[in-house]
Each structure stands twice: as structure tokens, then as C-alpha cells.
Amino acid sequence: MTAIKHALQRDIFTPNDERLLGIVNVCKAGKKKKNCFLCATVTTERPVQVKVVKVKKSDKGDFYKRQQTWELRDLTEVDAKDASKENPEFDLHFEKVYKWVASSTAEKNSFISCIWKLNQRYLRKKLEFVNVSPQLLEELPKAEESVPSGESQSVAGGDEDSLDEYQELSAREEQDIDGMMEMCEYAISNAEAFAEQLSKELQVLDGANIQSIMASEKQVNILMQLLDEALTEVDTIEGKLSTYEEKLQSVKDQMDQISQSNRLIQISNTNNGKLLDEIQFLVVNYIYVGHIRALQEGDLTSPKGIEACINASEALLQCMNVALRPGHDKLSAVKQQQHLFADLRDTFARRLTNHLNNVFVHQGHDQSSTLAQNTAELTLPKHSPLHRDLLRYSKLMEWLKNTHKEKYDGLSRTYVDYMSRLYEREIKDFFEVAKIKMAGTSKEAKGKFATLPRKESALKTETESKCHAQRLFHLNKWLLLCFFAIFIFEQVLSELEPLCLAEQDFISRFFKLQQHQVVVPPLAQPETEEPNGGTQMRIPHHTEQRQSLSSEKDIVRVMMNKIFQSIETELNSLIALGDKIDSFNSLYMLVKMSHHVWTAQNVDPASYLSTTLGNVLVTVKRNFDKCILGQISRMEEVKISKKSKVGILPFVTGFEEFAELAETIFRNAERRGDLDKAYVKLIRAVFTNVEKVANESQKTPRDVVMMENFHHIFSTLSRLKISCLDAERREAKQKYTDHLQSYVINSLGQPLEKLNHFFEGVEARVAQGVREEEVSYQLAFNKQELRKLSKNIQVVWHSMQDEFIRQYKHFEDLIGRCYPGSGITMEFTIQDMLEYFSSIAQSH
Template identity: 80%
Template sequence: MTAIKHALQRDIFTPNDERLLGIVNVCKAGKKKKNCFLCATVTTERPVQVKVVKVKKSDKGDFYKRQQTWELRDLTEVDAKDASKENPEFDLHFEKVYRWLASSTAEKNSFISCIWKLNQRYLRKKVEFVNVSSQLLEELPKAEESVPSGESQSVAGGDEDALDEYQELSTREEQDIEGMMEMCEYAISNAEAFAEKLFKELQVLDGANIQSIMASEKQVNILMQLLDEALGEVDTIEGKLSSYEEMLQSVKEQMDQISQSNRLIQISNTNNDTDQNYMDLSKGHIRALQEGDLTSPKGIEACINASEALLQCMNVALRPGHDKLMAVKQQQLLFAELRDTFARRLTNHLNNVFVHQVTILLQHVCQHSELGHDQSSTLSQHTAELTLPKHSPLHRDLLRYAKLMEWLKNTHREKYEGLSRFDVFEKFATLPRKESALKQETESLHGSSGKLTGSTSSLNKLTVQGSNSRRSQSSSLLDMGNMSASDLDVADRTKFDKIFEQVLSELEPLCLAEQDFISKFFKLQQHQTMEESDGGTPSRIPPQDMVRLMMNKIFQSIETELNSLIALGDKIDSFHSLYMLVKMSHHVWTAENVDPASYLSTTLGNVLVTVKRNFDKCISGQIRQMEEVKISKKSKVGILSFVTVFEEFAELAETIFRNAERRGDLDKAYVKLIRAVFMNVEKVASESQKTPRDVVMMENFHHIFSTLSRLKISCLDAERREAKHKYTDHLQSYVINSLGQPLEKLNHFFEGVEARVAQGVREEEVSYQLAFNKQELRKVIKEYPGKEVKKGLDNLYKKVDKHLCEEESLLQVVWHSMQDEFIRQYKHFEDLIGRCYPGSGITMEFTIQDMLEYFSSIAQSH
């Protein structure tokens, strides 16, 4: 191994300025043995680079070559496999794991020890050694660790011992050696003489050093004496500092006592100032609380300032023990008496204000109630009068007391709750009424909903007459006399829509304004309030729930009256549910955008459920009417009534639901209705005795297809295509079946010919069949001269005219289709004659031109 090591150093590493420090003979573990050498090297130039080099013999075997090189700083882990047993395997973890098998365990351990020493000396990032014996990982000498890495980390030796003993010369040392060697010309040629000269000079220097040390002994003694004197002075200074510290400690205690006395004096002065400043209510405030004017703006402002000052005095945070002072107790009793006195005055005044405001509101309602109770007036006349009284002036007058209500809420919870329960409205409802109309309006009013109730009462008094049509008549609503509902047009139906929209438009701002007033007046925006539960014990209720309770007391009849109005509209005309669904959905959406938790949003949402239920009932009713349709056995069917009703419904719905929020509900209803229409058209067509089934299907599906094409309802595109398909199929079926009658024998003859061909008889041999020979063919053709054909077509035209209805106007379409089908059959007959009777010279008694003239003249004559 030593010879190989010297050879590698000479041939491979010396030319690259590298030193070989460790070597191991290895092969890759688990593979066919191909020996190579792993070498640990360092560069001789700074900065020092440490590498692991893989060296292998050339294929010819006469020299070594470098195969692969890794930087030691890229090595992350060395795994010796087993630290207690001898094992020649080990792993080196670079960018990937390299597994090696050493020729001996001793070589492996020597190489790993060399790697560990190089890692400790040259690398900041330490390599992790796994399964390595602690004996191999010996610490480097401390003297070597103290050497700066930049000056003493090159390697001079050629083996592992040299790694620990070698110390690189510094630059200055190199210069000194070079200068010394230049002074002696024979330094290189005669090394022994040069070394002897250096030894003599070293002895001279050693003698000079000893003399210098002996000469400086006196000065060392003087220095030691000075140090002893300095230590004595230090002891003296420390004694003086200790005495000073004792004096400062006594001064500190005295200053602490003075500071404590000053603090007590300051606290006493502060307490006196607090009692004087914060528990002293001015005479002006006391006078305002006792007899202040609660009707004028200035008086209200003075009462507000006085109540706030009183509350501030009552809430002063007293020092511990101050509450036992007689002066403080007297002030507290005075404040409590002032609080109770002002609370009673404020409560009585607000009750009087409430009663006065309600009286004004009732007077306004009574002035407009005559129109609502006029039995002869029509709803068209009511439309212009459907207005609700505005409460903004009343709110403005009451909001002046909002801060006082907040004070009452913070000081007298019971009186505040008495006002928040609106007892004044319950008491006012018991007052005597001289006129029944005023009583009805007041009872329905119950907090500003009277005008709406009066309007719906007028609606409920409308005379609604029943009829056999799908909708009832309403002369009082539409002022249309005894006109049936089936004659109503869109303009007539929109009258109810205008009334319904006006009711909602009047109700919406009133409810929102009332809720906003309640929240501001009773200060329910941020704080929780108290409300007695059923058991009589106070319980916490969130502000939004308290607002909802108050609003329900005021507008408790709104939901009932709206449902009554909805029921009336549905009774007049079930199609009104379309208008109401769109309008109510829009107002619910608007209310939710303003305040999703508002009373109006909740109430309108509940009413919307009723409207949606009526809409679904309208759709179900139409489907039920389709299923109950009966046709006359003596008259032709024509366009079925429910097909016309669907068209009317679709036209009205498209007008109403344009850009509506509830378009999805209409699309679902469309799908249900159209499927019912399709199913019941087929049912009626199958049951029809007077009109052929194909005619019923053709006409009605043509009408449905035309309606859907005109209205362009996107969700019914598939049904529109299906309707067209059914129409064309039954048109073709009706034409083919009808054309078989004018040329019945001729049709039967050629059907027999086609049957023989289908059975395998060759076309040119059909004429040899007894029933289908040339003689029989001529006999059948002679039975259908031009006059007979025209006569048969004329009879066919009359029969088709009897089958078809006038409103759909399909006669000319059917006749033209029959003409095309007749020409097709004629050409088919000629083709069969040419193929089955070749060379016979047999032709039809009439030509295609003759047929065109027959069809044209028949159509013009009728």
C-alpha cells in the first residue's frame, strides 16, 4: 500500500499541487469486484480545498487515472455500518449515497479517521459520522485548534501522522528563512555547515536573552512594590465609600417619610375636590329637574343637560370609606329624590304626548275613511286614494325626547318598560266611539295600519260573482258590467296590479320609518333591554327582538290584511297571482337590502309564502282543468281550450315576469304546464270520434309550436322542437291516410305488386302472376280516368275541410302537402310499371300536369 501511495502522489496529485493524506482500496458493494482507490487530498495553495478522489487503474494496467472527484464540503454523512464489529462496508453520502466495500476493516477505519480529522480542521459545516467507533473520532490538540485557519491549515506530510504534526509557515517566516539563506551562499550546497552556523548564532541569542532577563530583575522588583502600594490605596478608598453609603441610606429613609406625608396630603385634597366638584349639582339643574318645561325646545334641552349632570353625580366613583360620610349620604338621598321626581314628570308628559299624537293621527284617518266605506265606489276610484298617513312630523316631535328616554332607560327601568310596551295605545282603544266607521278604522289602525285596512275592507266588499269559466267575474273591481273574465285583456288585469303595488309602496316606507323611529327613540341599536317573561321575572331580550315585538304590536294586522287582499285578488282572477308574486318578491328583495332583519322584511317574507302558494295553486288548477276537459261527440275538436289558455297564460306571464327576480318559479311552472298540455292533447286526440286523431294532434301541436316560436321562451326550446316534430309527423300521416281513398283500388293493386317483390318474386316476373298480370293492371287503370280522379280529389277536399278548424287555417297547407304526396305516389306507380311491366306500353289515364290542374282548380273553387 505504501508503494501505491507514493506512486499516486508522484503521478497524479503532485502535478495538481495536492497532498495525499488518506487512501483505501475499495470496490462497489453488491457488484462485481472492480477495485479502485478512494483518496483524501488537500491542495497546497490557499484557500485549502479538501477532496475525495476516486482513482482507478487504466484498462491496459500500466498507470493510474482519476475517475471521479467530490468536494468534502458536499459530504453530509459517513456511515460505518457497525461500530462494535469489524465490517469492511461503509457509505459516503454526497448528492447521492455511494456504498463501498474496503479490502480490510483497518484500511476503512484509517480512511474514516482521516476524513474526520480533515472535517474537524477545514470545514465549518460538520459531517455526520454514523456507526463509527469513538476511538476513531479523537479530538485534535487544542494548540492546533487555536491556529488561525488561514495560516496553518495546509498539510506538509505525506501520511496521516503528518496531518497532526505539520504546521504551515507564515509569510513572514518564509521571508526570514529566504533572507537567511541568501546571506550564506553555501546554504544549499553544504547544509551541514549552514546548520552549524545557525546553531552557533542561536547559542549567542540565548545568552543575550538570559543576560537581558537578569538585567531586568531590579525593575521587576520596583514594579511589584508599586503594585503593593496601589492595593493599599484601594483598601482606603473602599472604606470611605462604605461610610458614604451608610450616610445616604439614612437620608433615603427620611425622604421616604416626607414623600409618604405629601402623598397623604395630596389624597386628602383630591378627595375634597371630588366631593366638591363631582357631587355638587347646580341650582339651575335642580330647578330644571323639578319644574323644567318639557314642551319647548329650550326647556327640553335644559332638562337633558340637567338629567345628564344628575346621572354623572350619581355615578361618581367614591373612594373606599367615603360612602359612610354623612355629607355623601345626604347628597345621594337628594339625587335619588330628584331622579324619581323627574322620572314621574317625564313619564306623565310622554304619555300625554303619545295620546295627543294618536288623536291627531285618528283625525287624519277619519277624514279619509268615507271613501273606504262607500259601498257604491269602485276599486278603480279607490286607486287614487290608497295612501297612508305620513308619520314623519310625529317622529320629529317625539325624537326630541330620545336622550331623555335613554336617561329613563338607565335610571328607571320600570317606567321605561311601561312606555316601551305602548300601554297608551291599549288605553286609547277603550275610549268611546260615536261613529261605527271611526271605530272600525281605529281598531284596524292600531298603530298606523288603518288606511290599508280601510282599503282592503273596501276590496272585500266588492261583489264577486261566480261563473262556469275558469275565472269568476268582477264588475265592481273592473267596472266592466257583466263581462266574463275570459274576455279580460292584459290592461284590465293590470288594474289590480296597480292597486297591489300602491298598497305595498305605501306600506314599505311607513314600516321602515316606524322601525327606525323605535330604534332611535327607545335606544335599541346597541344595548339590550329588559322585558318581563311569562313568569313575571325579568329576562334579557336582544334589541332586534325587542324592536320586532314593538313593531308587531303596532302593525299586528298588516299580515292578516295583506293575506285578505291576496285572497280577494286570487278569487277575482287566479292569474292575479302572477302579478302578486312578482311585486311581492321585488318588495321582499328591497326590504332585505335595506335591513334583512327588519319587521317589514319578515312580514313580507311570510306573505310571499302565501303568494307563492296561490301561484302554485293556479298552476295546479290549470292542469286539473286540462285533465277534466270533455269533448263533444257531434262536433269537430279544433284547438282545445286548454291550449288557448296556455297561450294566454304564457303571453301574460312573459309580460309580467320580464326582468323579475322570481323568473325561476315561472320556468318551473312552464315545464309542468307544457307537459300537461302535451299529455292531454294526445289523450283528447285518442278519445275523439268526430275528428281524426291525426287532425287533432296536427292542429293543436301546430298552435303550440307557433305560440312557443312567437314568445321565444328559452326554457321550452326542447318542447318547441318536440311540438314541431309532432305536428309534421301527424300532418304527413293524415295526408297519406287520406290519399289512399280517391285511388283505393289502384293503391291496393300496387301494394300487392310490392308485396310479391318483397316475397322474392323477380320484378320482370310479376306480370306472370295471375292477379297482377298486364290485363289486370289495364283494368284497374281504366277505372281511374281523369274525371274520376278529379271527382275523388274534390270529395277529399270537402272531407278535409270538414275535419280542419278555421282558426288554425291549415287547409291550404294540408292540401298542398296532399298534392306533393299524390305526385310522389304517381311517380312511384309509374316506376313500378316500368320495372315490373317493361315494354308493355301501359300508362296512367292522367298526367302530372293534369293532377296539378285538378288540385289548383279544386282549391280555387272552394
């Protein structure tokens, strides 16, 4: 550090006529450490200017440069952070606060000490030193105070010299020493001789001084005489002052008495003022007679009486919660008021609890009288009148919660007990009516559906688009009839949701279980008995018992679970009935229940309604999965008679009906993913069982079974456009194409086999006595079946045509390669074949 100080003095401060007095190695607090130096300097010229200079190494690192300069007079405060522990951090308050971290605590202390000394020596405005050890702030010696400003310097930051130990020579002293040294040529070469000469001259000067003093003895005698005369005058003045003091002593005694009287009067006024404040404090926190009357005998049935009781209870709670000042609890009047407050609190709590208990019981019994007519219309009774009447007491319930928690809890249990019985009766009767309506409507729908024509006989239009429109018409008609039971399920949910939401909102508002913290007042504590049999209010310290938001929600949910404990059971029973009526009902129930759960979770994910509907949704999802497994099981159980021919398999048309129904129900539904998974399971089962039946069929060729059924599957998937089954649609098309080609190859010469079988059946019906004009109304021999067979014949015919042409070219190629030059050719050409097939098609 010494080398750095000398370098800084030489390179930076000497050219600017400045002296370096203190230095510290620092970096800025809280930033990337970039070291620099803070230097305390003074100018060599007068008036002396004291500065704090920030010096930093250049980027190349070969020299130092001045970066920033502050005047010491602009410094307002020095904060050393900690006076008792070693801490290298300190702050300098200029126009803004500069935070520094020194390389060591010793350097920081040395620099702060230097700043303090410069402030004491050169500045009129004294700085404020905060958190600085008193040992660093020692006063400068009085001898130095007489030294002119700018005539001493020191280098702090590690040197032993300081501002107190070094004094520089004045200009006149320097001139005298220079002149003396010029008179002695050997002053520099022989310092001892020069010092000896100076000593002799000093002795000569001392002798001259002594002679001068002896010569001035006469003046000294005169001076002593004058001093004696002055002492005589002083004695005279002191005598006069003693006289004056004796005269003023009586005045002083009188003034002391007056002062003592004034002080006593002031103390009395102060005490009277304090006593008045205490009296006013106690009087202000006194409960009025009107409030006492309202608490003791106020009407709890009329709105006006309830409002008076609310105001009185709030005033009582405010008086009980007043923080008494020290000593008030020893006053008998205060004790009496506390006993009065406790008696009023207990009396009103009993009155309020008894009244609300009676209200709960009365309302619980009255509501059941209107139950029958409401359930007959499949609607639940509305409890809004009860809620409206009880909400008038919500502020009183809050008061009871804050003062008598045990009575508040008792009222909560009473309400839950009576309302759970009431809701259980209402909900049970409501669901009984819903089950009766659902079962009766389903029988009616099944009867009406049985009279409808089947899809195959109903599609009598000429074009495929009209046939599809007819199918959709009958599908929608079947939905309106057979699924009316599901509308009953939707109506049940529509009745239950507002009922639960209204009850939950009422419980939160009436029992004050909203989203806030609950504070139990300090005076709401149990009473203790005195030895004489009386009661005394226990006044504990002011403590707060807070309930978190989650616990408030838990209380509401527990109350709702007890009140509506039968809803989940009844819903599951209704769902089981709907599933028993028709397993396809689970599809619609899954969609509707998912929508209701999604809506409830958006309102409050942790509410009773959301939790209950979520549990019921699990049951509906299980029924849906069971329905899908049932479909697959029925596919696997299909048995084909060995003597009967196989056409479009029943589970293939069953999948078509299921897909049309599902697409109608699940349009824009939240649980579309569940249907897509079911689709994949069903279509894979369809594929597997089609191949199984085709392999087992003995009457119908395997290729025909595969071709017809996969063509039907491909047409169904192409029409419905189910995106998750795109891969299966392409696979069905490929299987249909492969088996069509195989059938054409293996069945050449027998293109009209199915048509022959068809007309053989027609002839058999006529032989059995069926009139010829009524044959077309037979299910298996209607016009649609004939038209379908005709289309299939055309498809097979074109495929046979392509296969004939392909084989003809193949045969001609073999003749050309195996029998060259033989002149053997086919007796007919490709053109002859095309004309032959064309003539057949035209005639057909």
C-alpha cells in the same frame, strides 16, 4: 464540537491571525432550518479586536467559509429570552436584531458567558444582558485584570478551560525560555535533568536574594525612622482636625435644626397642595343649582325646558359616574352629595316617565279622529308629527335607559300597547276600504269585459300581423279593466311600506336601539334601606353590561311585531279576496310581492318589514301554485260530446291566453323561474290532454284534432318566444307535421270535407230564417273562420299534390321493375299532374 472548533481554527481563523474563543451551533428563528456557527474571536495583534463571525458550510459541504462578521463593540444588547427556563432562543442586537435558535441551551449559555467575559475584558462600553441567569455573569478574578489585553484566551462552547484559567507567555518570557533551552543541549532529550538544573539555579537565586535583603538592613532602619517621624506629624494633624471638628459641631447642629424646619415646611406645603387638589376635585364634580331646579321642576313641554332638562340630566349622570378616590366615601359631605344625586335621579325619572306616559296616551287617542277621512281615500294616517314631537325626548330616553332601566322598559311597553291599538284600528279600517274597492272594481271590470267582442270575432284585419296587434290591444284593455284590483293591492303595499319603515326608524332612534353597545353606569343600581329607615346609595364596582348588535335588532323586531301584529293577517285576507275574484290575480301579486320583498331585504334582511312580506310571499306563491294546478285540473276535466266535432280545444286557447298574460306580467320580474316551472307543467298537461281528446273523438279524425291543436300550440310558442319551452315548441311542430302527413295520406279524395261542413252550416242558418247578409256575423261562420278554412285547404292541397307525385313515381318504379318490356305506362305524366293541380289552384 471539539473537532469542529479545531477545524475552524485551522482553516479560517489562524490564516487571519485570530483565535477562536467561543462557538455555538445555531439556525435562524422562524425560518427553514439552515445550520451555521456563531464564533467569538480575538485578533493576535494589538490593539486586540473582538469579533462575532458567522461561519457556514459551503454548498458542496466539504469546507467551511466565513459568511458575515460583526464587531463586538457594535453589539448593544444580548437577549437570552428566559432566565429561569431552558430556552435555546436568543437575540443579538447589532444594527438590527438577529434572532437565533441554538442547538442546545448549554451551548447558548456557554456562548453568552464567553461574550460577557470578552466584554468585561476588552471593551469600555458595557453591553446590556437581558433575561440572562446571574450565574453566567460572574466577575473575572482580579488577578486576571492585571494581565495585559490580548495575553489570554479561552475556547468556550464545551471545553473545561476558560478565560480565567489560561495565560499565554509574553514575548520576553518566550525569548528567555528559548535562550535557556539553547544553553542546555539536553533540555529536550532529558527533561528531568533540565528541570533539576533549573531547580538548582532557582535555589542559587533565592540565596542571592536573601543576602541582598540582609545587606540592605541599614536602609531599612533609616526607612523605619522616617516612618516614625511621619506618624508624629500625623498625630499633630489629627489634633488640629479634632479642634476644627469641635468648632464645626455647633454649626452642624444649627444646620440640622434648619434642615428639620425646612422639611416640616415642605411636608406642610405638600399636604396643603394635596388637600387643595381633593377639594377642587369634589367641587368640580358638584351639580349646579340651575341643574337641580331643572331636574326638580323643569318644563317638559317646551323646547327650551326640554333642552335645560337634557343638560341637567347629563350633568347629573356625569357627577354620578365620577370614580371616587380612596377615602372619599368616608366623608360626610360626599355621602350627602351621593344622596342628593340619587334623590334628583329618582325624582326626575318619575317626572319624565309620567310625562311621556301622558304623551303616549294623548297621542294615541288623538290620532284616531283623522282615521275616517284618510281611509276613505285609501291612505294611512301619517304619524310623522307624533314622531317629530317625541324625538325631542330621545336624549332623555337614553338617560333613562342608562339610569332607570325598569322605568325605561315600562315606557317601552306603554308605547307599544297604545300604538298597537291605534295601528290596529287604522289598519283594519284601511283594509276594509281596500277590500270594498277591490270587490267593486272587479265587478265593474267583469261587466265591461263581458261587452267586449271575443278574440275570434274581433280579428277582422286581412294580415296576420294586424290580427296579432288587435289581440294585443284587447289583451291590454282587459288588463287595465280586470286587473285594476291589483293596482289597489299595489297601493296598499305602497302605503304600508313607508309606514312600517318610518315607525321602525322612530323606535330605533327614540328608544336608542341603534347599532352600538349599551353601557349601564355603576350608580344605576337599586337602593338599599338602612336600619333607621333611610336610603343609602349602593356603590358597586365599575361593571359594564353590553348588548350585542343582534339583541338590539331583536328588541326592535319584537316591538314592531306587537305594534303591527294585524298587518300580516290583513294582507293574507286581501290576497285571498283577490284570488277569489280571479285566480290569475296571483300572477301579478307574485310579481309585485317578490319585488317588495327583494327591496326590503336589500335595506335590512332581518327587519320586520322584510320578514312580514316574506311570510306573505309564501301565501302568494301557494295561490300561484294552486292557480296552475287548477288550470291542469280543468284540462283533465274537459269532456267532448260524441256527436260534436272537435276543433281547437278550449284549454289550448286557454294556455295561449295564460301565456300572453303571464309574459305581460312577468316581464323583467325577479320570480321568472317560478313562471318557467309553471309553463313546463302546463304545456305537458296540454300535450297529454290533446292526445287524450283526440283518442276519444268520434266525429273528428284523430289526425285532424292532433294536427290543428299542435299547429296552434306551435304558432303560439313561436310567436311568444318562451325560451324555457323551446323543446316543447319543436315537439309540437314535429307532432303537427307527423299528423298532417298522416291525415293527407288517409284523407286523399276528401280535401274539402271541412269546407263542405262549413257551408252545410251556412245553408242550415239560412234555412232557419237568418238573413244571408247577417250570416257573416255569426260567431261560428264569420269571415275569419272562412279565411282560416281556406288557408287550411291550401295547405292540405299542397300536401296532397306532393303525395300524388310521390305515389306516381313509386308506381312507375314498380312497373319498370316488375313488368319490364310490357310497354305498359300510366295514362298521364308528372307534368300532366302538375298542370292539373296548377289549374285547380289558379281557379281556386
